[in-house]
Amino acid sequence: MTLYAGIAFRYRTVDFDARAHVAADALDPVWPIDYAELRPYYEELERRMGVARLPGADPLEPPSDPAVLPPHEYSPQGLLIAKAGGRLGRLPFPTPLAINSLPYGGRPACHCCGPCNEHLCPTGARADARSPFIDVPLPPGALTVALGSKAVHIGLGNVSRADSVEWLDTVTSQRARVRARCVVLTGNAVQSAALLLRSAQSAAPNGIGNATGMVGSGISFKISGYVSGSTTLDRLPARSPGGPFSTVAMSDHYLDDEAPSGLGGMIYEASPAEQAVCDGTIALRLHFLAADQPMRKNTVRLANSRDRLGLQKIILEYWTHPLDKRRLGYLSRRASELLAEAGVKKVDYQDSNYQFGRGHLHGGCRAGVDPTESVVDRWGRVHDIDNLYVADGGFFPYSGGVNPTFTIQANALRIARRIATQLA
Numbered sequence: 001m002t003l004y005a006g007i008a009f010r011y012r013t014v015d016f017d018a019r020a021h022v023a024a025d026a027l028d029p030v031w032p033i034d035y036a037e038l039r040p041y042y043e044e045l046e047r048r049m050g051v052a053r054l055p056g057a058d059p060l061e062p063p064s065d066p067a068v069l070p071p072h073e074y075s076p077q078g079l080l081i082a083k084a085g086g087r088l089g090r091l092p093f094p095t096p097l098a099i100n101s102l103p104y105g106g107r108p109a110c111h112c113c114g115p116c117n118e119h120l121c122p123t124g125a126r127a128d129a130r131s132p133f134i135d136v137p138l139p140p141g142a143l144t145v146a147l148g149s150k151a152v153h154i155g156l157g158n159v160s161r162a163d164s165v166e167w168l169d170t171v172t173s174q175r176a177r178v179r180a181r182c183v184v185l186t187g188n189a190v191q192s193a194a195l196l197l198r199s200a201q202s203a204a205p206n207g208i209g210n211a212t213g214m215v216g217s218g219i220s221f222k223i224s225g226y227v228s229g230s231t232t233l234d235r236l237p238a239r240s241p242g243g244p245f246s247t248v249a250m251s252d253h254y255l256d257d258e259a260p261s262g263l264g265g266m267i268y269e270a271s272p273a274e275q276a277v278c279d280g281t282i283a284l285r286l287h288f289l290a291a292d293q294p295m296r297k298n299t300v301r302l303a304n305s306r307d308r309l310g311l312q313k314i315i316l317e318y319w320t321h322p323l324d325k326r327r328l329g330y331l332s333r334r335a336s337e338l339l340a341e342a343g344v345k346k347v348d349y350q351d352s353n354y355q356f357g358r359g360h361l362h363g364g365c366r367a368g369v370d371p372t373e374s375v376v377d378r379w380g381r382v383h384d385i386d387n388l389y390v391a392d393g394g395f396f397p398y399s400g401g402v403n404p405t406f407t408i409q410a411n412a413l414r415i416a417r418r419i420a421t422q423l424a
């Protein structure tokens with residue numbers, strides 16, 4: 001998670017059942033689990049990582065334990081955005097961040113040094129995928145990390161059991177195979193689907209878990225965009241601009257009767273890396289994002305041509321649904337109003353290129369109760385395969401309207417605990 005701003009929202013109740021808000025031609029968006037089932041894992045992760053937030057400030061926030069860290073102060077840009085939001089009758093709140101606002105977990109407090117979205121945190125104030133579990137003792141030899149390796153094929157011992165994984169050293173192109181009691185895929189929504197497809201064999205001629213053609217189907221990215229512009233300052237801010245990347249958010253349009261089909265999304269500060277007060281002006285930028293419809297024809301599939309490692313290349317087929325295009329336009333207008341209220345005279349729109357799958361990846365190994373319409377069950381277990389699991393964003397039958405990583409982590413922890421119990 002080098003590419004990560006630490007934004008750590010929990011999914012909202014509607015994200016687990018968005019039937020009332022999706023188009024008639026969308027795949028079933030209902031998760032086989034609800035917030036209550038995921039909540040203990042969010043709580044545990046929050047304690048382990050340290051999430052800084054202000055409970056009760058976000059009107060749509062689901063119930064939670066008290067926060068372990070106080071929220072970050074608004075940045076100078078965040079303060080201008082929050083004040084503008086307040087004047088427009090919106091309800092700004094501090095963005096929940098897996099970035100220390102105080103020293104926590106042996107890591108220092110953030111000192112707002114600047115860009116933290118596309119860089120490693122130089123001080124370690126931001127939590128990452130590893131830090132929550134760094135203190136978990138493991139017996140010697142219990143874990144081997146094979147750097148530079150790529151899993152390329154899962155072997156089935158019989159129609160209902162995986163028994164091996166073949167992997168490739170991406171430097172030497174050497175292949176090797178490991179025997180497995182249990183196989184867990186966490187390659188991300190695109191790569192895990194591709195691995196199942198690349199694992200075609202006589203017991204699974206179209207790829208593992210793909211008897212009904214659902215592997216890869218329903219891939220979704222989350223529609224999003226940016227608006228930005230400069231505003232004039234009356235006086236110099238109390239502190240110079242700097243990180244974190246986002247300090248203020250608004251969920252006013254998440255559930256919004258005026259938004260297409262009643263569902264908008266989140267708007268939050270996304271301050272550019274090059275932050276400075278220049279000639280009495282300061283740059284403001286907002287990110288707006290919402291869930292995209294899970295569509296059958298949006299899919300991951302394999303090409304006939306091969307990459308430099310000799311693997312079949314991945315093809316992503318993705319069209320934004322017309323309803324989502326309208327939703328994106330709606331959110332863009334709401335975000336632009338905010339900037340105008342903050343004094344921005346010329347608001348620029350910036351594409352996020354979400355349609356290339358560069359940020360948030362979901363679906364492709366969709367979870368569900370109906371094996372003909374999904375790939376994995378509520379535990380992330382591939383239907384009909386006893387010991388093969390998917391524990392990344394591929395599980396998500398609906399992408400939800402907020403940043404996904406905290407939910408990917410919570411769900412992965414839930415699945416891991418289940419597997420540990422089963423193997424014990």
Ligand SMILES: Cc1cc2nc3c(=O)[nH]c(=O)nc-3n(C[C@H](O)[C@H](O)[C@H](O)COP(=O)(O)OP(=O)(O)OC[C@H]3O[C@@H](n4cnc5c(N)ncnc54)[C@H](O)[C@@H]3O)c2cc1C
Nearest residue numbers: 003004005006007150151187188191358359392403404405
């Ligand atoms: C600029 C940017 C900022 C972001 N900020 C946020 C944020 O603030 N909050 C948030 O919630 N989300 C954020 N995201 C999204 C976040 O990065 C992803 O949700 C998250 O990384 C997904 O985690 P993952 O472990 O499922 O997948 P990944 O992070 O993609 O990790 C998958 C890993 O599996 C490895 N892998 C893949 N295939 C194979 C294979 N066949 N064999 C072996 N290994 C394999 C990959 O090399 C990779 O290391 C951001 C994304 C971007 C691009």
